[in-house]
Amino acid sequence: MNPIEARHWISAEDKDLKTVSFFHLSFPEQRAAFEELIQHTPAIQVYDTIWQQLQELMKTRHPAEKLSPDLLQQKAAAHIGNGPADEYGVWVYYPWSQRLVHILDEAEFVEMRTSRNQHKITAAEIKTLAAKKIGIIGLSVGQSAALTLAIERLCGEIRIADFDTLDLSNLNRIRAGIHNIGLPKTTIVAREIAEIDPFLKVTCFEKGITEDNIEDFLQEGGRLDVLAEECDSMDIKILSRQRARAMGIPVVMETSDRGMMDIERFDQEPQRPLLHGKVPDDLSYTTIRQFSGEQRMQVALNILDYDNISEKLRSSIHEIGKTITTWPQLASAVALGGAMVAHVCREICLEHNIPSGRYYVDPDQLFKL
Structure with missing residues (x-):
């Protein structure tokens, strides 16, 4: 030794x-x-x-x-x-x-x-989950998801990818101390997981996901059991799904608006259209990278289903580049999203019945009189 x-x-x-x-x-x-x-x-x-x-x-x-x-x-x-x-x-x-x-x-x-998980998660299920590998691309909702996966100990390895460092403005939704400003988001998440559970394996892709490393992220050291895609880049959203579908890896995505949860069971439906057919199936990584900003925005709105997003997000979109710099996200929505991602990943890994589809857990609708 x-x-x-x-x-x-x-x-x-x-x-x-x-x-x-x-x-x-x-x-x-x-x-x-x-x-x-x-x-x-x-x-x-x-x-x-x-x-x-x-x-x-x-x-x-x-x-x-x-x-x-x-x-x-x-x-x-x-x-x-x-x-x-x-x-x-x-x-x-x-x-x-x-x-x-x-x-x-x-x-x-x-x-x-894991003792306080039982019997909501049984001893046999805990053992099963310990062998699972879950990947997360993007560390806003993804950070909340990664920490929830770690706290609940829903896998034996978490792979995380994000090219970005922490900015002060990120602290409206990302759990981190101000002393972490300037550090890679992957570093911040890996450290926090190690402080929760030093035996959990965390694999970091600090340069984010590219066409060159997506294969390694999905399968090096063992194929992922679930991919949680939570990034902002349209090209990576499409590329990661195309590769995951080819490998039979299910993909989940939570958008931090209206509690919208996407589930794509490529493990069960190898021919399933990407993003429920909301984008052309032959749309390529290279093509998207050549799109203008306006074209990328249109792809994003197609994915989100513009008519079904919240009124506040709809009005905010028109302010991007005018009064705000990017999409708004709230900590409460990100926390909800992280919990939902963890729940769905757990159920998929335990082979419970989680069908493909788009689901909403919308607090504004749930609590409306």
């Missing part, structure tokens, strides 16, 4: 931005590296709540018993045996925040992380 186990998120120019290190202190080499890290990192912050985690593990494994704090402590001590407590589990180091955290090792960590 290597002195330090590390998991790397792909495509980072500086891997320290998104790399966590794991230390098992029962291995002398790893303990030495651990102690050297502490010695040479004066600002390091150490968080050791292993006993609290162990007691919760014991409580979870004995749900029918009312265990006193003393009995929980006894069971936890018996569970780890005679070895030192600092050697139980694993220590995780987050270089971007200089935090060193002591947690249960992977199997027990995942057991506890």
Whole structure:
């Protein structure tokens, strides 16, 4: 075993931005590296709540018993045996925040992380989902979706793609601190997922999706089980669907307007028209890239079905380039979209009946008197 186990998120120019290190202190080499890290990192912050985690593990494994704090402590001590407590589990180091955290090792960590999902998600389903791979292109609604997928632990790998960095104006809908302004959106999402669950694999495509890397995004390291397409680029919307359809990968998209959710089950319908036939099926990536801004806008309006978008979005579109620079999005709509993407991805991965179509979960209509 290597002195330090590390998991790397792909495509980072500086891997320290998104790399966590794991230390098992029962291995002398790893303990030495651990102690050297502490010695040479004066600002390091150490968080050791292993006993609290162990007691919760014991409580979870004995749900029918009312265990006193003393009995929980006894069971936890018996569970780890005679070895030192600092050697139980694993220590995780987050270089971007200089935090060193002591947690249960992977199997027990995942057991506890998913324990409150049961039985809405059964133990068998949790195991099934752990083998799934979900890709997300675009990190506005996509950020909310990625974090929800991670929190609910609906897959074993999340692939994320976005070429953009965080701007101050993005903070109207993207969950991030102001200290993250200027960082790649992929970095921000990968870091937050690592802080929720360092054992989840996150693969980053920091240059976004292009004709050159779409194949890698969809299938390198194993084919995606679901693609969530949440980008603004018309050419990538079409290209990603064409390639996903060829590979039999279902595509989902939430638009953060009227809770509109698109589902395209290319895994079940390999000849299904792209975007429910709202764009020409032979429209190519190269052709769209040659479109004028007005032509691209027309494609977008066809996809959205202009007559069915909200009145406020309809009026906002006419202000682009006049009083606003781009499409408006609200945090509440983005949060709703992320939840819907996660829900649909879960149901597809569990092979539940989720048919193709366009669906609306429109709060304005639901709560209208």
